[in-house]
Amino acid sequence: xxxxxxxxxxxxxxxxxxxxxxxxxxxxxxxxxxxxxxxxxxxxxxxxxxxxxxxxxxxxxxxxxxxxxxxxxxxxxxxxxxxxxxxxxxxxxxxxxxxxxxxxxxxxxxxxxxxxxxxxxxxxxxxxxxxxxxxxxxxxxxxxxxxxxxxxxxxxxxxxxxxxxxxxxxxxxxxxxxxxxxxxxxxxxxxxxxxxxxxxxxxxxxxxxxxxxxxxxxxxxxxxxxxxxxxxxxxxxxxxxxxxxxxxxxxxxxxxxxxxxxxxxxxxxxxxxxxxxxxxxxxxxxxxxxxxxxxxxxxxxxxxxxxxxxxxxxxxxxxxxxxxxxxxxxxxxxxxxxxxxxxxxxxxxxxxxxxxxxxxxxxxxxxxxxxxxxxxxxxxxxxxxxxxxx
Amino acid sequence: xxxxxxxxxxxxxxxxxxxxxxxxxxxxxxxxxxxxxxxxxxxxxxxxxxxxxxxxxxxxxxxxxxxxxxxxxxxxxxxxxxxxxxxxxxxxxxxxxxxxxxxxxxxxxxxxxxxxxxxxxxxxxxxxxxxxxxxxxxxxxxxxxxxxxxxxxxxxxxxxxxxxxxxxxxxxxxxxxxxxxxxxxxxxxxxxxxxxxxxxxxxxxxxxxxxxxxxxxxxxxxxxxxxxxxxxxxxxxxxxxxxxxxxxxxxxxxxxxxxxxxxxxxxxxxxxxxxxxxxxxxxxxxxxxxxxxxxxxxxxxxxxxxxxxxxxxxxxxxxxxxxxxxxxxxxxxxxxxxxxxxxxxxxxxxxxxxxxxxxxxxxx
Ligand SMILES: Cc1cc2nc3c(=O)[nH]c(=O)nc-3n(C[C@H](O)[C@H](O)[C@H](O)COP(=O)(O)OP(=O)(O)OC[C@H]3O[C@@H](n4cnc5c(N)ncnc54)[C@H](O)[C@@H]3O)c2cc1C
Numbered sequence: 082x083x084x085x086x087x088x089x090x091x092x093x094x095x096x097x098x099x100x101x102x103x104x105x106x107x108x109x110x111x112x113x114x115x116x117x118x119x120x121x122x123x124x125x126x127x128x129x130x131x132x133x134x135x136x137x138x139x140x141x142x143x144x145x146x147x148x149x150x151x152x153x154x155x156x157x158x159x160x161x162x163x164x165x166x167x168x169x170x171x172x173x174x175x176x177x178x179x180x181x182x183x184x185x186x187x188x189x190x191x192x193x194x195x196x197x198x199x200x201x202x203x204x205x206x207x208x209x210x211x212x213x214x215x216x217x218x219x220x221x222x223x224x225x226x227x228x229x230x231x232x233x234x235x236x237x238x239x240x241x242x243x244x245x246x247x248x249x250x251x252x253x254x255x256x257x258x259x260x261x262x263x264x265x266x267x268x269x270x271x272x273x274x275x276x277x278x279x280x281x282x283x284x285x286x287x288x289x290x291x292x293x294x295x296x297x298x299x300x301x302x303x304x305x306x307x308x309x310x311x312x313x314x315x316x317x318x319x320x321x322x323x324x325x326x327x328x329x330x331x332x333x334x335x336x337x338x339x340x341x342x343x344x345x346x347x348x349x350x351x352x353x354x355x356x357x358x359x360x361x362x363x364x365x366x367x368x369x370x371x372x373x374x375x376x377x378x379x380x381x382x383x384x385x386x387x388x389x390x391x392x393x394x395x396x397x398x399x400x401x402x403x404x405x406x407x408x409x410x411x412x413x414x415x416x417x418x419x420x421x422x423x424x425x426x427x428x429x430x431x432x433x434x435x436x437x438x439x440x441x442x443x444x445x446x447x448x449x450x451x452x453x454x455x456x457x458x459x460x461x462x463x464x465x466x467x468x469x470x471x
Numbered sequence: 472x473x474x475x476x477x478x479x480x481x482x483x484x485x486x487x488x489x490x491x492x493x494x495x496x497x498x499x500x501x502x503x504x505x506x507x508x509x510x511x512x513x514x515x516x517x518x519x520x521x522x523x524x525x526x527x528x529x530x531x532x533x534x535x536x537x538x539x540x541x542x543x544x545x546x547x548x549x550x551x552x553x554x555x556x557x558x559x560x561x562x563x564x565x566x567x568x569x570x571x572x573x574x575x576x577x578x579x580x581x582x583x584x585x586x587x588x589x590x591x592x593x594x595x596x597x598x599x600x601x602x603x604x605x606x607x608x609x610x611x612x613x614x615x616x617x618x619x620x621x622x623x624x625x626x627x628x629x630x631x632x633x634x635x636x637x638x639x640x641x642x643x644x645x646x647x648x649x650x651x652x653x654x655x656x657x658x659x660x661x662x663x664x665x666x667x668x669x670x671x672x673x674x675x676x677x678x679x680x681x682x683x684x685x686x687x688x689x690x691x692x693x694x695x696x697x698x699x700x701x702x703x704x705x706x707x708x709x710x711x712x713x714x715x716x717x718x719x720x721x722x723x724x725x726x727x728x729x730x731x732x733x734x735x736x737x738x739x740x741x742x743x744x745x746x747x748x749x750x751x752x753x754x755x756x757x758x759x760x761x762x763x764x765x766x767x768x769x770x771x772x773x774x775x776x777x778x779x780x781x782x783x784x785x786x787x788x789x790x791x792x793x794x795x796x797x798x799x800x801x802x803x804x805x806x807x808x809x810x811x812x813x814x815x816x817x818x819x820x821x822x823x824x825x826x827x828x829x830x831x832x833x834x835x
Binding site for chain 1: 473474475706709710717718720721722723725726727729730731733734737738739740741742744745770773774819822823825826829830831832833834835
């Protein structure tokens with residue numbers, strides 16, 4: 082079967098003829114089974130082994146049918162799935178990818194620890210082998226959506242006698258296993274989107290290990306790269322997204338306009354537009370098979386734009402900007418920029434330059450890996466983890 | 472439509488770049504601007520004869536290449552990278568576009584070969600969003616009188632194209648007083664052009680603002696070239712320059728600035744490509760598309776002007792004392808960047824235009 086646009090359209094038509102979109106779950110399961118979840122994934126794993134750009138055809142053909150929830154499922158779709166695809170065994174791929182994609186099983190990411198954020202490789206959560214199992218002890222923090230999660234991607238230390246990057250191993254963690262304790266962490270917006278996760282004597286079978294023992298850093302790199310493309314890489318239409326929201330307020334509320342705000346709005350409109358165009362150009366490069374280094378920059382610009390726009394939005398509203406929609410302490414489902422008020426957007430956008438790698442770390446990456454500038458002297462590179470000052 | 476470069480465009484780029492590397496290196500440009508004739512007309516003739524750049528926008532039936540704004544943009548990027556002192560923007564983009572609009576054929580043919588050059592007699596600072604100041608008038612006898620300042624490319628033009636009202640006049644350069652003034656941009660000097668009872672010939676009607684808007688959308692590509700050269704050169708410098716027993720490029724304060732500049736340039740490339748791509752599509756079939764094209768040009772020009780200037784300014788700073796010297800070509804780029812910030816509409820003028828195009832009205 083030649084995999085061209087025509088074939089994809091026929092597959093989509095067959096799916097629509099055979100399954101009723103009204104039954105959300107059945108429809109999503111069927112879509113996965115016919116290979117229209119991610120067309121570039123292999124057959125049997127939600128894809129057809131097709132060129133990545135044909136996914137656009139799928140999206141167009143299946144617009145208006147039930148879609149995966151890119152909010153609660155973000156970590157599963159954006160980070161766990163590509164990592165499992167690259168490093169998982171056949172069994173792991175078969176076991177995890179389908180319910181991950183349909184949203185039957187939600188994923189979270191157990192990477193950061195109180196003492197290991199940007200410097201993720203210093204993390205101290207231990208995994209000790211016990212026969213066919215691993216016993217995990219430690220504490221994770223800022224874990225988004227852990228309260229919904231059935232599974233987690235987890236990095237843990239399996240060797241303390243080697244330098245920090247070399248003693249890590251990557252696991253899939255069963256969030257229902259005894260010893261997993263998820264406690265909400267209230268955040269700047271008032272709600273608890275992320276959590277602390279305490280792992281006490283958690284037993285994980287060796288079949289939940291992803292990649293080789295001691296190779297966890299390399300596996301985590303795949304996750305992190307995908308994370309950065311996932312954040313800020315989504316296509317928007319011209320004048321859409323956050324700038325659209327601010328522009329709508331501007332248009333409908335002439336009494337709020339001042340000359341200063343006008344100049345700032347126009348600058349941001351231009352910045353949003355050039356950022357959007359750079360995103361389109363990046364996607365074109367990716368689908369033409371010439372992955373450019375532009376990817377690392379998209380998250381950076383997304384973060385600063387979102388922050389500038391949401392800040393302007395609050396200021397623009399004057400009196401109304403003094404209010405807030407809802408301070409109730411609750412565990413939220415996902416980030417809801419568009420369903421909430423300007424104050425929430427302003428506060429939540431502060432996380433955009435921290436989550437998934439801070440803007441400082443991303444600038445380091447651009448400078449070193451894209452521009453080839455020398456790295457800073459690293460004092461901890463060859464020191465065994467157990468001897469590092471902490 | 473695509474925001475990438477096609478194979479043909481990459482080939483065109485390679486031939487222009489090779490020729491410029493050969494004939495228009497920084498030392499050659501530095502020497503040239505101190506001579507009596509800052510424009511390198513030998514280089515110009517070679518570019519036209521061997522690569523055909525002069526006739527890119529001219530249809531094949533009039534001896535041109537029948538190419539589009541996309542190819543012109545690629546040439547402008549390369550000319551910007553070299554701050555090449557040749558009349559491409561003035562003769563092959565602005566004057567040629569004016570002739571195409573006015574429906575003239577014979578002069579187009581001459582311009583296409585590069586043997587004749589023309590300049591549009593308007594200030595380089597003219598804005599596409601404002602009526603031209605009426606400094607040239609037609610006398611009862613049908614001759615032209617008046618003065619236009621800050622005209623680029625006039626000193627090497629054989630023909631001047633003078634918009635008066637809605638008409639375009641053709642005037643032989645030998646009948647006009649053209650006085651080059653000391654210019655901020657040494658590689659694209661400007662001149663005062665004076666008409667005194669000068670015979671001219673009407674060649675058609677013209678909406679000069681459309682020509683300026685087209686030029687502005689493409690000037691963004693020249694600015695992209697300027698920015699790219701400054702970024703690359705600075706990168707090479709800070710990798711090689713050691714202070715405190717380390718390359719200065721290993722200090723995070725410097726690395727972060729470079730990462731930000733890179734991101735600005737990445738976005739400038741996307742914006743310039745988008746404008747070139749839309750301008751290449753030819754005259755807009757309807758009013759909505761026309762607005763779309765105008766907006767793309769305004770976005771590209773406002774962003775690329777500021778980025779070129781910012782990267783050039785950062786480049787001077789990051790070169791330390793070297794950046795302040797006459798021997799280092801960096802100043803040529805800073806001067807080009809600063810003067811193109813003003814050319815064909817300032818960034819603020821383009822943003823003001825977007826207020827209308829994007830429906831973001833100013834306060835009452
Ligand atoms: C909303 C939100 C959701 C999150 N969700 C998750 C999740 O689901 N799972 C998960 O594992 N983690 C999650 N995180 C954690 C996130 O990945 C970390 O917060 C982030 O990596 C930064 O680490 P840190 O908080 O320890 O800051 P630190 O690393 O302590 O940084 C403090 C400051 O120092 C700067 N800094 C640090 N190192 C350098 C350096 N080398 N050069 C220059 N500056 C430096 C940082 O940029 C920052 O400004 C989330 C965070 C947020 C805000």
